[in-house]
Amino acid sequence: MGIYPDCPVINRKIEVGGLSNLQLIHKLKQHSVLMNELGERLLSDDRFPTSNTKYSVNTVELTVGDLAFPDGAALPQIFERASELGLEACPLELGPHLRIQYLDQPEGNTKNLSQQHQAPLGSITIASTIISEDDNFPKGFYLRKINGKLWLRGYTADYLHVWNPDDHFIFRAFP
Template identity: 35%
Template sequence: MDLTAGKKVSCHTIRCHSPGWRRCGIHIVAVLCTACTLLFASEASAQCTARDVLQNQLRLKKAPSADRPQIPIKSAVEVQVWKKITIGTLANLFALSNALDAAGCGIGNSAGEILARPSFTLRRAKANVELFAVSAAELGFQTDTASLADIYARAKKLGFGLAAAEVGPQLRLQYFDQPIGEFLIIGMEPIRTWKGAPVILNVANGGAGLILIGQDGSPDAQISMASRFVFVRTNEAAPAETQEAVARIDR
């Protein structure tokens, strides 16, 4: 009896009476056990499913960062690092897609489309990136909403920089303990869909599982003051404008 992904898996020997099949019981046991392993392997490795999200929430009791006081910041220098991730760990789009699938992470239609665009690139070599999560209110906006262009301009003035697009899926793969109800907009240059619509990425936990979705990346797109963005500092190793170390994905 084995326990895989929270489920009991039994492997039984089938008795054989024919002399020519003396070892068939051993062979059948091996086949059945292999089938059981393959059946539950993907479930065991999943980290983004609703069940995993609920288990993490109950275990960590982590509250969304939006619940914290929204105090305007004066400079990016005074903001503590929110999270460190590693980029450049995946060779191409296929490896990225397989990693997201293996973790059970949901991918929205527009997010999936821009991940397949030639303008979405992956870094050649591994690099550690420090990320900073700030809301529009913390950037100093006092209205109910602000345009994406104004938010980016204010962030740049305070010393933040836009992240490489790769940060979106990599953060999804390295942030399995995201609290329920948290939606993090990746501060990045928009990537256009096949129809030309500009899209930016959002790493989210809506309660039904961990997902990576896309949203309107137009300069005049209105963003709620409470919405939180993920930026890098302007001197970080992976700003979006640094393209020398970035390679196009082979397709």
Template identity: 35%
Template sequence: MVMVATTDQKARLLDLTTGVLELVRDGKRDPEEVCDVLQVIKGERNFAFILGCKQQILISRFKIRKTIKLGLHKSPEEYRKTFAGKCEIGIYAGQILDETPVSQDEVAIGLVFVMGRQLGFKRSACRDAIYAHALELGLEKCPAEVGPALREQYPDQPMGEGVVIGMDPIADSGGDLRVFGVEHYDGGLWLYGGRGNPDRVWNPDDLWVFALSRK
């Protein structure tokens, strides 16, 4: 049965359309992405239902890049042992690894790799703003264990790629907040600890890892 849009739903659609066009004007959204959203609504006969699910439309472009398992190791020390001879652990990564909660059950988690500009940021932005918008689009912050787990389960990471884990930061031994990063450069495979203070500014081309919402 085709759902007929009510006056209120039509008003909401107008507000949505106006809002996304204003975001394009302000340089906070890619025009092509906005067009994709509007085209879905335009081409859908049951657009009243689609309008109610507009968040799902907005996040439909995010695809799981990699699925990993948490809980394969039961302590930070077990992660350290499995890294031996396979990858390097940065000083700060080692410090926050010691404070990382580790799942005692095996849990699969789907990960999305997304640049800041894919989240709508054309200019550098602070971590708080990046996280807030990622969550608004239906993504989720990663458990901290994703850092070491991804490092172990991503041995074929392309040369030159570095990703930052979208996680709640953990304080290093000096009290500075850190987030995990996973990279592959000339020096090999690395797990590192990047600065995680909320006002640190990140380039729009920095590649983030978030979990895809299970809702």
């Protein structure tokens, strides 16, 4: 397994912006996207930033292991390594826009749904700007497909939580 950029990645160009929080929620419902309580809390928070202007974000999907962490790493380490490699956190509003545009996500592994305190198998965490340091407030979103249903889910994690080397993240990339 190579280290980014010498490893397999998935590149996407995502159109972001132009919708308010309420419009994003409506659009997610139109696409039958389900949300957990943390995702709803994050998206409906007054601090959730949205842009009135549409813009494009180039993203790269890779694993924690692709960032040279064969034993996993905590968020500060992951973000620091990504930055050293020319990647950065995505705008927080990318999460709902990506979910709306990425409708053909493969089914996640549903055999072990009770993986507490770990990213679920088949999920993709969006590395994004954090709007609250409170450990109980959602840090961002992850995408998942379970039993044919698309999800945009919020997550909480403190800075000590170690992400597994196989956990998938999406970062902003610059061409």
